[in-house]
Amino acid sequence: MAEQNKDAGELVKVRRNKLEELQSAGRNPFEIMKYDTTHHSMEIKDHFEELEGKEVSVAGRMMFKRVMGKASFCNIQDLEGRIQAYVARDEIGVEEYKDFKKMDIGDIIGIKGTVFATKTGEKSIHAKEVVLLSKSLKPLPEKFHGLKDTDARYRQRYVDLIMNEESKDTFIKRSKIISKIRSFLDGQGFMEVETPMLVPNAGGAAARPFETHYNALDEDVKLRISLELYLKRLIVGGLEKVYEIGRVFRNEGVDTRHNPEFTLMELYQAYTDYNGMMELTENLYRYLAQEVVGSTTITYNGIEMDLGKPFEKITMVEAVKKYAGVDFDEIHTVEEARKAADEHHVEYEERHKKGDILNLFFEEFVEDNLVQPTFVLDHPVEISPLTKKKPENPDYVERFEFFMNGWEMANAYSELNDPIDQRERFKAQEELLAQGDEEANSTDEDFLNALEIGMPPTGGIGFGIDRMVMLLTDSSAIRDVLLFPTMKSLDK
Known part of the structure; x- marks a missing residue:
């Protein structure tokens, strides 16, 4: 290992010496301001017939170089992929060819030349000009993939994007997914808005918030855990159809599906309910x-999921009965719920009520079975403080969670718009806070004031964008779809 570090140090020293030579000769690559490109690599390959024999200019990182006397080949990598260039001394000039031979893998270069195909049929550029645009002072790794390097890939995403085509493709697709979401919602008449990230009261979800201090106001504030309560204020204000795509922050653990900061999309639509959100x-x-x-x-991890047919619908009670063999319609008291939990080895806390225990059964026995697209309807009121009760059964609310691959992908409500009921729900949450539940909500007086002004019947939903991207790109971990995931400091 020490020898490898020594070799790496020597390679860096050689590159710095090359830079000093260029700077001494008045040709500092870092002083170049711009380079005009006409095409990207794939564009040239895709339109080869019309571009053959014509002059193009490209720019990117040199990933391969083979020097063969008076002529050489190199590969240049840009946003779209790689293209080969043929570099001949007699074409670019003797001194320029000497400079080219001193260039290193990883250097960023510009190439101008004519499009042609080699004898083997590879679409290439016959270089007339090669310009060093930026000097790479550290060598790229020879191998930068496989399980051994996942930590390095996440910490140095810039190197990962250079070395792993699959990783770059994932993030290009992520950008496309978010763009298409916007297109879809804009076409439905939704309005994109932005709401505060620093809030006095972090509500709208069951999660522990991050806390910080605002010096100018000398007040403690929290990072938002949800987008809900501000978006509902906008429904009160008459905007009718609103959505936000933004970062939220939850002070929780890190695993393959959880990162403390993640991208959430929430939307709210006046004059509809959770059935409208299902559609x-x-x-x-x-x-x-x-x-x-x-x-x-x-296909995710080799499993096919069919989004073309109508999504399955099942209530939480039906799901627990189906997969755990326990019928909560026959359980009427907390004591009976605890007895069922004891019999099925489901752990619960003293503060948990019947609805909480139903949800624990669901998490234990049901979730992993929900591989195909499934709406799980009608959750217990105890775990749904912002949702309308079902008129025919007030122990449950008009809420669904959308599942695929055993994961919760979305959470939707017929939104509670009764300020008197909402105050009672907040009061129950405050009691949970007092009992030590750090994920319970606290009363938001301004939100209650908004409800008292009057909110129309509303359907609302939150989508986890990162899990959506994982499924649509067949990525195994949330860190694979976050450009810069949360990592523990190396000096810890």
């Missing part, structure tokens, strides 16, 4: 799969 979810997911994957059937 929107089906249409959105089908649209995205078709646009991004090219089919309404997607």
Whole structure:
């Protein structure tokens, strides 16, 4: 290992010496301001017949170089991919060819020349000019993939994007997914808005917030855990259809599906309910799969999921009965719920009520089975403080969670717009906070004031964008779809 570090140090020293030579000769590559390009690599390859024999200019990182006396080959990598260049001394000039031979793998260069095909048929550029645009002072790794290097890939995403085509493709697709979401919602008449990230009261979800201090106001504030309460204020204000795509922050653990900061999309639509949100979810997911994957059937980790047919609907009570064999319609008291939990080895806390224990059964026995697109309807009121109760059964609310691959992909409500009921729900949450539940909500007086002004019947939903990207790109971990995931400091 020490020898390898020594070799790496020597390579860096050689590159710095080359830079000093260039600077001494008045040709500092870092002083070049711009380089005019006409095409990208794939554009040249895709339109070869019309571009053959014509002059083009490209720029990118040199990933390969083979020097053969008076002529050489190199590969240049840009946003779209790689293209080969043929560099001949007699074409670019003797001194310029000497400079080219001193260039290193990883250097960023510009190439101007004519499009042609080699004898083997490879679409290439016959260089007339090669310009060093930026000097790479550290060598690229020879191998930068495989399980051994996942930590390095996440910490140095810039190197990962250079070395791994699959990784770059994932993030290009992520950008496309978010763009297509916007297109879909804009076409449905939704308005994109932005709401605060620093808030006095972090509500709208069951999560522990991050806390910080605002010096100018000398007040403690929190990072938002959800987008919900501000977006509902806008529904009160009459905007009718609003959505936001933004970062939220939850002070929780890190695993293959959780990162403390992640991208959430929430939307709210006046004059509809959770049935309207189900219809929107089906249409959105089908649209995205078709646009991004090219089919309404997607494959994740070798498992096919069919987004083309109607999504299954099942209540939480029905799901627990189906997969755990326990019928909560026959359980009427907390004591009976605890007895069922004890019999099925489901752990619960003293503060948990019947609805909480139903949800624990669901998490234990049901979630992993929900591989195909499934709406799980009608959750217990105890775990749904912002949702309308079902008129025919007030122990449950008009809420669904959307599942695929055993993961929760979205969470939707018929939104609670009764300020008196909402105050009672907040009061129950405050009691949980007092009992030590750090994920419970606290009362938001301004939000209650907004509800008292009057909010129309509303459907709302939150989508986890990162899990959506994982499914549509067949990525195994959330860190694979976050450009810069949260990592523990190396000096810890």
